[in-house]
Amino acid sequence: MTPRLTLSQLTKRYGDVHALTDVSLAVAPGERVALLGHNGAGKSTLMKIVLGLIGFDGGTVSVEGAAPGSTAARRMTAYLPENAAFHPALTGRELVCQYLRLRGQPGAQAGALLDRVGLAHAADRRIGTYSKGMRQRVGLAQALIGQPALMVLDEPTSGLDPVSRREFYALIDDLAHAGASVLLSSHALTEVEARTDRLVILSRGRIVAAGTLGDLRARAGLPLSATVTPAPGAIAAVRAALPPDADWRDGQARLALPVTTKMGFLSRVAALGGQVADVEIAPPSLEDIYTHFSHATPPDAAEPRQAEAA
Amino acid sequence: MSRILTIAGTEFRIARRNRWVTVSALMMMIFALVLTAAGSAPSGALAADRLSVVVASLTSLAVYVVPLIALLLSFDAIAGEVERGTLPLLLTYPVSRAEALAGKLLAHLGVLALALLAGYGLAAVVAILGDRAALAGLPALWRLGWSSILLGITFLGAGYALSSLAGRPSGAAGLAIALWVVLVVLYDLGLLAVVVADDGGALTTQALPVALLANPADAFRLFNLSASQATAAASGLGAAAKTVSGVAALGSILIWPVLAFGLALASFRRLQP
Numbered sequence: 001m002t003p004r005l006t007l008s009q010l011t012k013r014y015g016d017v018h019a020l021t022d023v024s025l026a027v028a029p030g031e032r033v034a035l036l037g038h039n040g041a042g043k044s045t046l047m048k049i050v051l052g053l054i055g056f057d058g059g060t061v062s063v064e065g066a067a068p069g070s071t072a073a074r075r076m077t078a079y080l081p082e083n084a085a086f087h088p089a090l091t092g093r094e095l096v097c098q099y100l101r102l103r104g105q106p107g108a109q110a111g112a113l114l115d116r117v118g119l120a121h122a123a124d125r126r127i128g129t130y131s132k133g134m135r136q137r138v139g140l141a142q143a144l145i146g147q148p149a150l151m152v153l154d155e156p157t158s159g160l161d162p163v164s165r166r167e168f169y170a171l172i173d174d175l176a177h178a179g180a181s182v183l184l185s186s187h188a189l190t191e192v193e194a195r196t197d198r199l200v201i202l203s204r205g206r207i208v209a210a211g212t213l214g215d216l217r218a219r220a221g222l223p224l225s226a227t228v229t230p231a232p233g234a235i236a237a238v239r240a241a242l243p244p245d246a247d248w249r250d251g252q253a254r255l256a257l258p259v260t261t262k263m264g265f266l267s268r269v270a271a272l273g274g275q276v277a278d279v280e281i282a283p284p285s286l287e288d289i290y291t292h293f294s295h296a297t298p299p300d301a302a303e304p305r306q307a308e309a310a
Numbered sequence: 311m312s313r314i315l316t317i318a319g320t321e322f323r324i325a326r327r328n329r330w331v332t333v334s335a336l337m338m339m340i341f342a343l344v345l346t347a348a349g350s351a352p353s354g355a356l357a358a359d360r361l362s363v364v365v366a367s368l369t370s371l372a373v374y375v376v377p378l379i380a381l382l383l384s385f386d387a388i389a390g391e392v393e394r395g396t397l398p399l400l401l402t403y404p405v406s407r408a409e410a411l412a413g414k415l416l417a418h419l420g421v422l423a424l425a426l427l428a429g430y431g432l433a434a435v436v437a438i439l440g441d442r443a444a445l446a447g448l449p450a451l452w453r454l455g456w457s458s459i460l461l462g463i464t465f466l467g468a469g470y471a472l473s474s475l476a477g478r479p480s481g482a483a484g485l486a487i488a489l490w491v492v493l494v495v496l497y498d499l500g501l502l503a504v505v506v507a508d509d510g511g512a513l514t515t516q517a518l519p520v521a522l523l524a525n526p527a528d529a530f531r532l533f534n535l536s537a538s539q540a541t542a543a544a545s546g547l548g549a550a551a552k553t554v555s556g557v558a559a560l561g562s563i564l565i566w567p568v569l570a571f572g573l574a575l576a577s578f579r580r581l582q583p
Contacts, residue, residue, distance in 0.1 A: 081396075102313055
């Protein structure tokens with residue numbers, strides 16, 4: 001399938017600062033891609049370039065063959081800015097109505113859109129009275145206008161409570177099933193884990209890792225974490241059976257296990273029989289993987305990074 | 311066009327909710343009433359109809375108030391969107407910057423036109439009710455009306471340009487006030503000082519007319535006063551004004567709105583969201 005959004009060796013500088021270096025990325029129709037990175041890693045810059053709001057210094061960007069910011073690209077792209085505060089004097093309905101008309105759609109659809117993001121009850125209240133989460137929903141409502149082919153969502157769930165977040169990702173799922181490509185950025189790693197097809201980790205303007213969570217987990221090669229709880233009175237026996245580097249706290253042993261030793265470890269624990277009350281094995285969390293990659297120096301980036309630090 | 315009207319509709323609604331429509335209309339009506347009452351005294355002596363005299367007073371008032379209202383309406387137009395974070399969003403819609411700016415201009419011009427209609431209309435009604443002969447002053451009032459609109463466009467454009475330039479509402483407000491003080495107040499004081507010091511020399515006869523035409527507020531005043539003989543005395547620069555033809559003043563007040571909108575658009579296009 002031809003990608004809907006293609007970035008190829010994209011480079012953007014602000015004076016001496018390399019905001020983006022050699023960023024290549026493709027998003028297929030129906031695919032949900034999460035951009036992860038610290039503040040200043042280049043996520044918002046990348047999004048603004050895709051939207052045609054700012055120019056770039058090298059590489060190519062194509063939105064279904066069109067240049068970013070061209071009328072054709074703007075027609076098929078929806079954007080949810082980070083922390084947008086809409087004019088407080090307007091009601092949600094009036095605002096969405098305006099955005100509908102700007103896309104050439106009948107303003108009467110505003111009610112249905114607001115209902116879709118759970119704001120039907122507040123449609124005729126002024127935005128000045130809305131909470132941050134409600135304003136974020138208004139932003140989402142305008143991003144849904146006209147079934148966009150490409151959705152660019154900058155920190156879309158900031159300010160939303162957990163229930164709203166789940167509803168938000170359900171909406172994104174629907175849109176992706178209908179063929180929309182979604183590029184979103186997030187700080188909340190645990191939520192993008194389950195809800196996106198691919199993760200792209202940006203660090204200092206470079207892509208340091210990209211792939212599914214499974215890919216990244218395998219590539220990072222981070223240890224699993226195991227917790228063993230001995231049965232009452234069996235602590236000494238369990239301690240003797242476990243590796244000496246186990247960290248004993250509150251009557252439980254915690255171990256970092258290389259992935260390859262998992263089965264051997266499990267059979268050793270199983271051999272202890274009733275002396276073990278419980279055993280838990282957790283894969284490395286997304287936070288661990290994220291930290292691993294975002295602190296890793298890309299092999300060809302050592303020079304400029306040192307130059308920047310100096 | 312429908313996109314321009316959509317943006318204009320939203321902006322007008324915001325201006326109405328922010329009480330701009332009410333406040334500016336009330337302000338114009340109060341000024342008009344005061345001037346109509348005050349302007350009725352000398353009319354007999356000057357042998358002009360009552361409305362023409364009121365128009366002269368309204369002209370002097372409009373030079374101050376129309377730029378002020380226009381700048382107040384426009385200073386937040388771009389900087390406010392930058393601050394709220396909605397400008398990048400608007401620019402990702404299939405709307406050109408020229409369309410967005412034209413929409414805002416249309417709405418703010420509507421607010422200004424309503425205020426002028428309320429103020430000038432009230433002045434006309436009061437003058438004509440008091441003296442049927444005042445009907446003769448209607449052409450002068452009509453001229454004042456459309457030239458006020460042109461003056462308004464000029465200062466709205468200037469306000470948008472400053473708003474794009476400043477990028478923050480507080481900065482834009484400061485620049486707008488500075489522009490108003492310089493063009494409407496200090497500029498004339500400076501010219502007066504030059505006229506007094508020069509005492510009828512080359513500066514007064516040659517440079518002064520150009521300087522007056524270069525300032526849209528002065529050109530507006532000259533245009534309305536040159537057309538109304540009864541009122542030359544109403545301007546501090548009345549004597550000097552005689553050296554400027556009404557046609558040249560008309561040219562200036564026609565060119566300035568185009569220049570100002572062009573300036574606003576250029577400034578807006580340079581803004582990186």
